[in-house]
Amino acid sequence: xxxxxxxxxxxxxxxxxxxxxxxxxxxxxxxxxxxxxxxxxxxxxxxxxxxxxxxxxxxxxxxxxxxxxxxxxxxxxxxxxxxxxxxxxxxxxxxxxxxxxxxxxxxxxxxxxxxxxxxxxxxxxxxxxxxxxxxxxxxxxxxxxxxxxxxxxxxxxxxxxxxxxxxxxxxxxxxxxxxxxxxxxxxxxxxxxxxxxxxxxxxxxxxxxxxxxxxxxxxxxxxxxxxxxxxxxxxxxxxxxxxxxxxxxxxxxxxxxxxxxxxxxxxxxxxxxxxxxxxxxxxxxxxxxxxxxxxxxxxxxxxxxxxxxxxxxxxxxxxxxxxxxxxxxxxxxxxxxxxxxxxxxxxxxxxxxxxxxxxxxxxxxxxxxxxxxxxxxxxxxxxxxxxxxxxxxxxxxxxxxxxxxxxxxxxxxxxxxxxxxxxxxxxxxxxxxxxxxxxxxxxxxxxxxxxxxxxxxxxxxxxxxxxxxxxxxxxxxxxxxxxxxxxxxx
Amino acid sequence: xxxxxxxxxxxxxxxxxxxxxxxxxxxxxxxxxxxxxxxxxxxxxxxxxxxxxxxxxxxxxxxxxxxxxxxxxxxxxxxxxxxxxxxxxxxxxxxxxxxxxxxxxxxxxxxxxxxxxxxxxxxxxxxxxxxxxxxxxxxxxxxxxxxxxxxxxxxxxxxxxxxxxxxxxxxxxxx
Numbered sequence: 143x144x145x146x147x148x149x150x151x152x153x154x155x156x157x158x159x160x161x162x163x164x165x166x167x168x169x170x171x172x173x174x175x176x177x178x179x180x181x182x183x184x185x186x187x188x189x190x191x192x193x194x195x196x197x198x199x200x201x202x203x204x205x206x207x208x209x210x211x212x213x214x215x216x217x218x219x220x221x222x223x224x225x226x227x228x229x230x231x232x233x234x235x236x237x238x239x240x241x242x243x244x245x246x247x248x249x250x251x252x253x254x255x256x257x258x259x260x261x262x263x264x265x266x267x268x269x270x271x272x273x274x275x276x277x278x279x280x281x282x283x284x285x286x287x288x289x290x291x292x293x294x295x296x297x298x299x300x301x302x303x304x305x306x307x308x309x310x311x312x313x314x315x316x317x318x319x320x321x322x323x324x325x326x327x328x329x330x331x332x333x334x335x336x337x338x339x340x341x342x343x344x345x346x347x348x349x350x351x352x353x354x355x356x357x358x359x360x361x362x363x364x365x366x367x368x369x370x371x372x373x374x375x376x377x378x379x380x381x382x383x384x385x386x387x388x389x390x391x392x393x394x395x396x397x398x399x400x401x402x403x404x405x406x407x408x409x410x411x412x413x414x415x416x417x418x419x420x421x422x423x424x425x426x427x428x429x430x431x432x433x434x435x436x437x438x439x440x441x442x443x444x445x446x447x448x449x450x451x452x453x454x455x456x457x458x459x460x461x462x463x464x465x466x467x468x469x470x471x472x473x474x475x476x477x478x479x480x481x482x483x484x485x486x487x488x489x490x491x492x493x494x495x496x497x498x499x500x501x502x503x504x505x506x507x508x509x510x511x512x513x514x515x516x517x518x519x520x521x522x523x524x525x526x527x528x529x530x531x532x533x534x535x536x537x538x539x540x541x542x543x544x545x546x547x548x549x550x551x552x553x554x555x556x557x558x559x560x561x562x563x564x565x566x567x568x569x570x571x572x573x574x575x576x577x578x579x580x581x582x583x584x585x586x587x588x589x590x591x592x593x594x595x596x597x598x599x600x601x602x603x604x605x606x607x608x609x610x611x612x613x614x615x616x617x618x619x620x621x622x623x624x625x626x627x628x629x630x631x632x
Numbered sequence: 633x634x635x636x637x638x639x640x641x642x643x644x645x646x647x648x649x650x651x652x653x654x655x656x657x658x659x660x661x662x663x664x665x666x667x668x669x670x671x672x673x674x675x676x677x678x679x680x681x682x683x684x685x686x687x688x689x690x691x692x693x694x695x696x697x698x699x700x701x702x703x704x705x706x707x708x709x710x711x712x713x714x715x716x717x718x719x720x721x722x723x724x725x726x727x728x729x730x731x732x733x734x735x736x737x738x739x740x741x742x743x744x745x746x747x748x749x750x751x752x753x754x755x756x757x758x759x760x761x762x763x764x765x766x767x768x769x770x771x772x773x774x775x776x777x778x779x780x781x782x783x784x785x786x787x788x789x790x791x792x793x794x795x796x797x798x799x800x801x802x803x804x805x806x807x
Contacts, residue, residue, distance in 0.1 A: 313683050
């Protein structure tokens with residue numbers, strides 16, 4: 143109890159409050175502007191957070207991550223354009239409700255649903271992280287290796303209809319992570335005698351290029367589209383009544399978001415997909431889905447907002463990021479020499495409790511902000527797209543140049559920007575590259591560390607944990623191939 | 633397992649991928665080291681080779697998939713060329729970006745940013761005074777937030793050396 147109280151003392155600091163406010167409100171604004179999204183914002187802000195206290199930096203980034211989807215629902219519902227990609231499903235029922243003059247009801251329903259998802263996942267984070275952390279000391283190199291492999295396998299197979307290219311890009315990410323001087327024999331790998339390649343590609347440079355600079359190019363080359371905003375009429379708590387009415391859908395969707403958030407490589411899209419289908423299957427009027435069903439909004443928004451806090455569970459307990467945004471946050475931990483994993487709960491427990499409390503406050507502040515400030519946010523949504531492109535490119539400079547004040551970093555970032563731009567134009571995924579880079583690095587280190595105890599392949603999986611994870615990998619692959627086979631038979 | 637519909641540019645992309653994968657496979661012996669007497673899995677060469685072989689493992693069936701999809705839509709040469717030219721369009725903005733990076737150590741972060749934002753806003757097609765001022769305000773705001781308040785590490789401009797001492801120091805620290 144004393145520990146919890148002493149952890150809460152951090153909220154007497156003004157900088158913690160500033161980080162919470164900037165992160166939560168900034169996240170809502172970023173989410174509400176179509177074309178920006180939390181990945182771009184976090185990639186840009188990441189280097190700036192390196193000089194901050196770790197709790198401040200992580201809180202700010204978590205604020206953006208956790209609140210962007212709240213904001214992303216606004217344009218999805220009002221103008222049929224999702225603010226962030228994960229709000230796409232909200233357009234189905236949200237925009238239909240707007241066309242039926244129920245815009246306020248739909249928007250507030252999305253807020254309350256997101257809030258429910260956020261709070262349920264924080265509760266799950268508090269209980270499950272400490273539970274996993276108790277098991278985590280039993281994790282050896284082989285177990286972490288298998289967990290990282292599970293993450294990569296799930297990233298690939300979760301890209302349905304794009305598994306081949308997702309696999310290719312995962313290995314590409316792993317490959318670019320190997321470039322430079324390796325740390326065991328100190329030999330050069332794929333440096334092509336270029337001195338600037340000796341230290342390899344910095345994760346931030348690649349991230350900024352693939353997410354931020356590529357998005358700036360997309361916006362700069364595209365056209366400005368002016369949307370007409372519908373008026374918001376009605377009471378602020380209209381949506382709350384709908385949420386209470388469909389509380390079962392909310393709880394199922396929140397649970398689905400938590401489960402999908404914990405599993406590395408799966409994330410918001412599958413969480414929403416499953417929640418939406420479950421909500422439809424248990425509804426009295428499934429035919430309304432896609433035409434303005436409140437349960438549709440609840441399923442989509444509750445599930446996607448339950449993912450961020452849940453995605454922190456494998457990161458905090460095992461040091462394994464499940465998706466791109468937690469992979470970015472991992473670098474903040476490393477910069478401050480706070481290594482996520484079982485030790486975190488022994489050495490930095492006050493930091494962990496502070497993080498839990500910050501996450502809770504972020505959700506409360508966002509909710510209050512949105513209930514009173516939505517009409518002002520509508521103006522921000524209308525920022526011209528090409529001007530956003532100018533701003534993102536200018537901000538990307540800060541992100542990459544502050545790393546080492548290096549022109550070469552900026553050129554590398556621009557090259558990855560073009561690569562990301564091409565991938566986006568071809569509708570190919572970017573996230574596998576980042577996860578390949580981060581998890582590939584973890585895998586190589588653990589692979590080498592485990593060699594002393596390895597004689598045959600079976601030594602990798604003869605431990606209870608690694609064996610169980612391997613079994614999960616096999617089952618996941620079997621389900622994947624079975625679903626392909628079934629689809630082809632149809 | 634692959635995209636079911638062909639999209640202009642897929643074939644060119646796949647050809648580039650195959651070329652890169654092949655080039656990487658060929659360069660493995662030259663770009664990685666092999667130590668005699670050390671088991672394969674402990675060689676510095678092992679992990680990059682594993683990654684490149686993994687890339688090849690997925691690249692080959694992906695190429696076949698794209699080729700199969702392409703065959704049904706022959707006669708799309710113009711579409712391919714149009715897509716290819718659109719891939720080159722960001723190069724113009726890369727040039728502006730690199731110019732901006734190059735100018736910062738010379739003219740300072742503030743001046744470079746104001747010029748970058750205002751000129752790029754004009755290039756993006758905005759001609760109104762309002763957008764011009766908005767671009768300047770945005771650029772100034774970014775400099776104040778990141779350099780003046782957050783004190784991120786950005787090299788100061790050579791131009792500040794020509795300012796009077798007190799002003800020069802002030803600009804070096806905050807702008």
